[in-house]
Amino acid sequence: MSEFDVIKGFAFDMDGVLADTARFHTIAWRKIADEVGTTWTKELEEGLKGIDRMGSLALIISAGRHDDEYDQSAREALAEKKNTNYRELISTLTPADILPGMQQFLDELKAANYQLSVASASKNAPFIIERLGLADYFEAVVDPASVAAGKPDPAIFAAAAKVLNLEPEQVIGLEDSAAGIQSINGAGEISVGIGNANVLAEADVNFDKTADVTLNAIKVALDSK
Incomplete structure (x- = not known):
């Protein structure tokens, strides 16, 4: 069984992953x-x-x-x-502000019955998710005030797995920052970095941009490691 086969959930950062806030x-x-x-x-x-x-x-x-x-x-x-x-x-955000490819990726994940959560440092994440029209995709949005420390500490991504009742190794985290990748890795989850591969060198899988992220692309990248 590959690393990918045990995955049951995805935890999303928001800024730079779901929308350019x-x-x-x-x-x-x-x-x-x-x-x-x-x-x-x-x-x-x-x-x-x-x-x-x-x-x-x-x-x-x-x-x-x-x-x-x-x-x-x-x-x-x-x-x-x-x-x-x-x-x-x-407050000016609309669904048109969802980053390229992310709506399709979320649709793909829900169709395949993955559980989804948001692990953002922003206390405004629930408001933003609502503005983007994405609230129904996510089982939970972690409240950053509820965790002991912010990124790069692993607490928020650990919480993102816990709210889905999943073990860390069953979750893939998506991030666009080095601090976020450290948080995912520290939580024992698989990390997907979106952006400059040099900045996000510690990520398990890298994509240049959100439009490149698909379920199959992640699977292929993990299986070829």
């Missing part, structure tokens, strides 16, 4: 960076991928060497401001 995060975080006086760079933007809200804010503040200027209450206010900006932006 990352651009909205970038717009909202860049406003916060400007407010605290941190210069926005591509490296900083890349470093925020897959990281939760308070963790992202800490990175932005540290990047500008402003750590001593913001206590916990000030940080919480900034995080809330970012979230307000972000929610305004994501």
